[in-house]
Amino acid sequence: MTMVLLTAIGVGAATIIGAVIGFIFKNITHKFSDIVLSFAAGVMLSAAVLGLILPSVEYGGKFGILITVAGIFTGAVCLNLMDKVVPHLHKLTGNDSEHHSSTNLDKVLLFVTAIAIHNLPEGIAAGVGFGAGDDTQALIIAGGIALQNIPEGMVIIGPMLAAGVSPRKTFLCAAATGIIEVAGTLIGYFAVSVASAILPFALAFAGGTMLYVISDEMIPETHSHGSERGATYALLAGFCVMLVTDVLLG
Numbered sequence: 001m002t003m004v005l006l007t008a009i010g011v012g013a014a015t016i017i018g019a020v021i022g023f024i025f026k027n028i029t030h031k032f033s034d035i036v037l038s039f040a041a042g043v044m045l046s047a048a049v050l051g052l053i054l055p056s057v058e059y060g061g062k063f064g065i066l067i068t069v070a071g072i073f074t075g076a077v078c079l080n081l082m083d084k085v086v087p088h089l090h091k092l093t094g095n096d097s098e099h100h101s102s103t104n105l106d107k108v109l110l111f112v113t114a115i116a117i118h119n120l121p122e123g124i125a126a127g128v129g130f131g132a133g134d135d136t137q138a139l140i141i142a143g144g145i146a147l148q149n150i151p152e153g154m155v156i157i158g159p160m161l162a163a164g165v166s167p168r169k170t171f172l173c174a175a176a177t178g179i180i181e182v183a184g185t186l187i188g189y190f191a192v193s194v195a196s197a198i199l200p201f202a203l204a205f206a207g208g209t210m211l212y213v214i215s216d217e218m219i220p221e222t223h224s225h226g227s228e229r230g231a232t233y234a235l236l237a238g239f240c241v242m243l244v245t246d247v248l249l250g
Helices: 002-024 030-059 061-085 102-131 135-162 167-194 196-222 228-249
Strands: none
Touching: 002 102, 002 135, 002 167, 030 061, 030 102, 030 135, 030 196, 030 228, 061 102, 061 196, 102 135, 102 167, 102 196, 135 167, 135 196, 135 228, 167 196, 196 228
16 A cells, blocks of 8 residues: 555656656647657556556456457546546647736636546556555556656646746646646546456456547647657657566566
């Protein structure tokens, strides 16, 4: 339980670390942030497949593949429904949100709210990994999510400051999005621990949410500033780093 709690805090703290970086480097280039986000996407892709989806098939027994496919699509559909209510990264980080006008404050706050809401299922994915009983895979999954949270924390800062939000409130908002992820991690862990029968579906559901975030949000965002080739290789590098790590850790 101690490891789960520390990991949950670490995953949430990654957003705060990103926010601090965002304060220090307010004018960080899109190209750099795209490379970091792409690498994180590769890490998450590998973690979703190796740490969630394949174990879901294994634990599902005779109907493992059916349970896994159903779980993946259920996770993706749930996030799609959430997107219809509150759009996320690539839908709100365009030039309009960066104008130095307080008229954009509502849009920026919507952007921050979107990140907070989407962090919940990401946290659940990390918690489900621990609930499966494989701490190594769980740490890999959590590491991938934490890595993705750093650039996510970075992109919160600029638009909020530009919209006239004070540095103190900006930092607190960024921290709040990380705290949501801590809660999600604990929810995922306890849900699977209490009802082990739902483990295969829960693993696939978490994997589906991660695949949705990668395809619908991270990749479009990293390909929207003219750095497609670098972003693609960064994604492949992230995937391979996690693949090698998984093999070496057995």
